[in-house]
Amino acid sequence: MKRTTTGSRWRPRPAARATIGAVAALTLAGVALTACSPASTSPGQTTLNFFQFKGEALADFEQIIAEFEAENPDIKVVQNQQPDADTSIRTLLVKRRTPDVITLNAGGKIGELLRAKVFYDFADEPILKTINRAVQDIIADLAADDGEVNALGYVNNANGIIYNKAIFREQGLEVPETWDELVEVCERLTAAGITPFYGTLADSWTVLPSFNGMGAYPARDGFFDQMRELGAAVGPDSAASFQKDFAETGERQAKLYSYAQEGFRGRTYDDGNGAFARGETAMYMQGVWAMNPIKQANPDIEAGIFPYPMTDSADDRLLVSGVDVAVMIGRGTPHLEEAKRFVEFMFRPEIIERFAQSQNMIPSVIGAKWSDEPALQDVKPFFDDGRIAGFIDHQVPAGIPLDALVARGLMENDPQAALVRLDNEWAKVAARTIK
């Protein structure tokens, strides 16, 4: 269940993921059988063990592997698709059976693996220069600050406010670029009898996309470094705290939810996707991952996405984006050269373009063509200028029930109380985490 899901809170739909997991498990059994067959490797051939976490990308990677093997007859790649990748990679690491090439979601849980130095250092590899700097910065925020590059960003998602272009056009509204403009858009929609937002508090994780999108601003200047340093000392009077630094963010998030539909406390993510697809509300606080279910409900919807405008200047806007797929090589693999060849193949523009298109994600390679999904095209300028930031929930220890606390704050319309609770949890977790 959602549960589970803490490491990649912004990856939606636990139910779908469970289905994917089941399908993946079956597929995995198939892969394992093939892998066991001794006849599959001819003499002189190197077998690369490819650990892959994304169930919905199984077929895309199969295709990449087939093309790679055709070009490199001396290498065989075995895709090992893992339904619960965060756990199984740890099991493999404990058993010292690190796979040769690894993909993982660069969520909160990848941080400790990066810091544990179990992956190859790409710092001097030429391939690093082909990747958008801003994407690598998101990964660097999760890793140790020692100049090593242990993971390469492959495809990214984008998190912002999804809006119905048709409604905006009919009402003569422009995409808001400052906080005041956003409030004005909400007011004008309300005056025209249109509900601005659809809230889905019954699925508490759905408060995190907006919390991440707005919280990126106060988190910009090393907020979380400071919080980690303070640890158990975080409180009302500490140099940094959620209750102080996030006070405005909390208030503004509550303000946006005050524009949500009647009864938003009891609605779910599925309700929200359906309602937005039917044009019941003009905006929706979700990332591009919601575009798939929305388009399933209404293939003709004209939807775009814009970042949370939290400042008074349009140029200060930040787009929050997460690295959905990161690529690593196991440190100390005996097949380093072959693994590098495979990774370089994956990052070829035509290969990554096709993958990103199929997954509806943003390719990390500079100059690679983007999916023609209009919602993605909307945020392209932010990527090109490097005005992107990572998900702040990845910086929050998993022991803190962030989604539940934020959701309760919105539920009771008391964001400040939620931030105080958040500080309290932060201090407690820091106090009992004994290194």
Place this chain on the structure above:
Amino acid sequence: MSTSTSPAAAPGAPRSGVRMRTYYWIVAPMVLLFAFFHTFPVLTGVFYSFTNYAGFGDWKFIGLSNYANLFRDDRVLGAYGFSFLFAITATILTNVISLVIALALNAKIAARNFFRGVFFVPYVLAMLIVGYVFKFLFGTSAPRLLAGIPLFADNILTNATWAWTAIVALSVWQACAFAIILYLAGLQTIPVELYEAASLDGATPWQQFRTITFPMIWAYFTINMVLSVKGFLQVYDASVALTNGGPGTATESVTMLIQRGGLSGGEFAYQTANAVIFFIVITIVSLIQFKGLGTGEADS
């Protein structure tokens, strides 16, 4: 076989020796399986509760720090508060309702077996499935049907103060099925002559219940109480299905906190310490119940 030819052996002895050996062979695998799959993991868990183990990687002993921190953690205390409030309410409701229904089902009513079947159905259904049906009822149907009552109009499941009552409703609805069966079994052990004698003496139905029925099914009442409290204290699936611990952490039970914090929260050792405490708490509660309720049985 060779022993049976020995003249010194008593007639029955060899056969009983073989029989005893057979019994040991039957018991031994279970003991081994229990030790391997239950006792050993429990002891491992107790061991890890004195470390800072995260579930993987390195660890070291940190003494009683995990236990000390547990008592300072208001989230943990909140989970115990919810679990006990829930368990006490649900136990009382389950036993009162089940006993009343069992009495009705034990009377000579028409279509008695049909009704017995109907009341058993909830037990057969999986909690998660029923849970999602109830979630739909509370989240979608009730807000429309009971739009006049603010508590239901705004979805009771998202109300931090009252969401736990919805979980009680679901759990009691399902738990009654099994409790009814136990009470029915108990009621059928009471000889009819007792009631005949009582009615000759002019006892009212309430007197009959108080002095005959209830004392006679005391053992069943005891086991129902103990099983209910133990089961309800460990509430997990009802809470997962209806509220997933929310809103906030208002309906987070102890078992849910252990699972969440220990497995996905990366605090394996800390929550293992919580599990050890919870094990001790449940054991103490059960012992108190057996002792307290057991005396009542002796009095009857």
